[in-house]
Amino acid sequence: MAHSAFLRAFGKHWMKPLTLAALIAPFAFIAWQFFQVLSDPLSDAMGTDPVAYIHHFLGDTAIRILLITLAISPIRDITGWAPIALIRRRIGLAAFFYAALHMIAYLWLDKDWNLALLWEDMVLRTYIMLGMAALVLMIPLAVTSNNSMIRRLGRKTWDRLHWLVYPLAILAVAHNLLMVKIIYGDPLIHAIILALLLSWRVARWVIGKVKAPATA
Numbered sequence: 001m002a003h004s005a006f007l008r009a010f011g012k013h014w015m016k017p018l019t020l021a022a023l024i025a026p027f028a029f030i031a032w033q034f035f036q037v038l039s040d041p042l043s044d045a046m047g048t049d050p051v052a053y054i055h056h057f058l059g060d061t062a063i064r065i066l067l068i069t070l071a072i073s074p075i076r077d078i079t080g081w082a083p084i085a086l087i088r089r090r091i092g093l094a095a096f097f098y099a100a101l102h103m104i105a106y107l108w109l110d111k112d113w114n115l116a117l118l119w120e121d122m123v124l125r126t127y128i129m130l131g132m133a134a135l136v137l138m139i140p141l142a143v144t145s146n147n148s149m150i151r152r153l154g155r156k157t158w159d160r161l162h163w164l165v166y167p168l169a170i171l172a173v174a175h176n177l178l179m180v181k182i183i184y185g186d187p188l189i190h191a192i193i194l195a196l197l198l199s200w201r202v203a204r205w206v207i208g209k210v211k212a213p214a215t216a
């Protein structure tokens with residue numbers, strides 16, 4: 001009883017601001033490291049290859065936050081703690097923010113803002129093409145992740161549109177897998193987590209279908 005009262009109070013007062021702080025923290029951390037390197041080029045705040053460090057940090061942050069977005073429904077269903085769904089949209093928006101920053105960092109640091117070079121890279125390297133496809137699919141979801149768009153589209157259309165999160169997560173994980181020669185470590189862990197999250201949804205859908213005729 002005391003436990004559920006605590007969860008209710010936490011959900012009402014603390015969950016949103018704490019989530020926001022946690023989502024901003026990686027940005028604050030990398031911005032701080034970046035300014036250290038800018039003010040002292042000999043600083044080892046970002047290791048020996050700051051550009052690679054930035055790509056890895058922002059790419060990993062984007063994909064992990066995306067996977068956390070997909071984990072919200074299973075957590076809600078397993079724990080029965082409904083208010084956790086209230087933070088899903090802001091977590092999804094943060095995944096888009098870090099993915100966009102990751103692409104902008106690439107365009108800036110590797111391609112010197114030359115869009116033609118980015119395009120060339122996309123045509124030559126499949127993993128860049130997959131990353132770009134994932135990012136493009138994130139745009140309509142980010143734009144519609146607010147109350148007024150839910151009202152305008154209607155819940156059904158909004159849900160249908162946000163179904164795009166599944167193919168885009170597959171594209172993002174494929175982007176991550178294709179850039180390595182041997183699949184192990186983080187890319188493999190990301191792929192396994194996504195596979196589990198998608199299997200859980202398929203299982204829930206199948207169980208729903210089996211139960212429906214029984215209850216009809």
Ligand code: HEM
Pocket residue numbers: 055056057058059060062063066099102103106128131132133134135172175176179186
């Ligand atoms: C136009 C879009 C994108 C571009 C140009 C891009 C480019 C890159 C590049 C150049 C790297 C470093 C590869 C290397 O180590 O050689 C990278 C890594 C990565 N990217 Fe992307 N990416 C894009 C979109 C995305 C998106 C949408 C996500 C996830 C939501 C993502 C997640 C990752 C991850 C997880 C890594 C691996 C980081 C690591 O090795 O620690 N990328 N990306």
